[in-house]
Amino acid sequence: MRFCWSRGKRKQCESHFAVGCIRYPNGxxxxxxxxxxxxxxxxxxxxVREYADCHRSFPHESTSDQFFDENQFESYRKxxxxxxxxxxxxLFSPLVNTSAHDMTPEQIRDALPERLPDHPDLQARQRM
Structure with a gap:
């Protein structure tokens, strides 16, 4: 299975993320x-596609120049x-009457323990 490939000027990927399982010897x-x-x-x-067409190394441009112009900053933000x-x-399906697209980052963060009740890290954070 190919994860990323080149299409015209752009490199495209099938997914933006991968999930793996880590097994600890004594865990x-x-x-x-x-x-x-x-x-x-x-x-x-x-x-974003237009910016990528004009900047071949996007989204992996060097950070040696810390002064992004507005178009570059907005493209990375978007x-x-x-x-x-x-x-x-x-995690925010239509069944729960809230779309992640309509939520602020803070609302998403606060909703995660409810949406992932069995996740141990989220439960530990709730107890703090």
């Missing part, structure tokens, strides 16, 4: 690793939001 339960990568799958907004929603939106 009672396996851990979960979610690897999220800034990537393009072809369904990004038109302005791609990050797009990737985040693709990764976490399934």
């Amino acid at each position: 009672a339960q396996p851990g979960i690793l979610i690897y999220i990568k800034a990537s393009q799958s072809g369904d990004e907004s038109s302005d 791609l990050g939001r797009h990737v985040g929603l693709k990764v976490f939106a399934p």
